[in-house]
Amino acid sequence: MALFTRSAVFILLGLSAALAALPMPVWAADNHGWHVLSLSAKSEHAGSKVWSGHFTAPNRRHYDASDFYAPRNQPFSLKAIFAKPDTGGVTWLLPIALDTGHRAQLYQAAPLFSLGMGAAIALPGRAMVSVRAENMLRLGGGVSEQPCYDRFRRQFHCGTGMAWLDYQKRGEDRRNMAALPALKIKFVKRFSF
Numbered sequence: 001m002a003l004f005t006r007s008a009v010f011i012l013l014g015l016s017a018a019l020a021a022l023p024m025p026v027w028a029a030d031n032h033g034w035h036v037l038s039l040s041a042k043s044e045h046a047g048s049k050v051w052s053g054h055f056t057a058p059n060r061r062h063y064d065a066s067d068f069y070a071p072r073n074q075p076f077s078l079k080a081i082f083a084k085p086d087t088g089g090v091t092w093l094l095p096i097a098l099d100t101g102h103r104a105q106l107y108q109a110a111p112l113f114s115l116g117m118g119a120a121i122a123l124p125g126r127a128m129v130s131v132r133a134e135n136m137l138r139l140g141g142g143v144s145e146q147p148c149y150d151r152f153r154r155q156f157h158c159g160t161g162m163a164w165l166d167y168q169k170r171g172e173d174r175r176n177m178a179a180l181p182a183l184k185i186k187f188v189k190r191f192s193f
Contacts, residue, residue: 037083046077047099047112051159065158089122112141126190
């Protein structure tokens with residue numbers, strides 16, 4: 001088994017490019033450089049929503065096709081927000097997301113690197129408003145799926161039980177809603193006692 005898979009190399013290159021774009025190292029000790037505001041790492045796929053494989057057919061019979069969606073790779077995802085204080089009460093934000101993808105028999109999601117931008121603005125009265133545009137630059141993350149077949153060789157979707165043609169018409173989003181561009185606005189009022 002190779003020490004680095006294609007997914008690991010993809011993520012390391014993406015993280016290296018993001019860190020190289022920062023004007024100061026993220027580990028800088030002064031209050032004016034980039035620093036890690038939040039960091040979340042999980043040993044699960046977060047770049048798309050994978051089907052469970054449990055569904056009820058039109059004849060009301062329950063089926064378990066979860067083995068077809070079980071990962072064959074080691075899933076890993078990381079989300080981080082880097083921050084850089086600026087003058088005038090503005091803190092610049094740089095949200096980054098990395099994901100190794102998901103490889104299963106019927107569902108494949110490519111590795112994903114995404115980058116966004118934002119700002120947190122201090123307001124009078126110990127309040128703050130934060131505006132972040134996440135996943136504005138996305139590299140990878142494409143999803144492909146394959147159908148199951150019944151005993152009459154008819155294609156259907158093992159995650160929903162729908163006929164394959166119906167699923168293709170309704171499910172064109174390819175389950176990647178988790179990594180689509182999003183605008184997040186947050187207002188925080190700090191109270192002191």
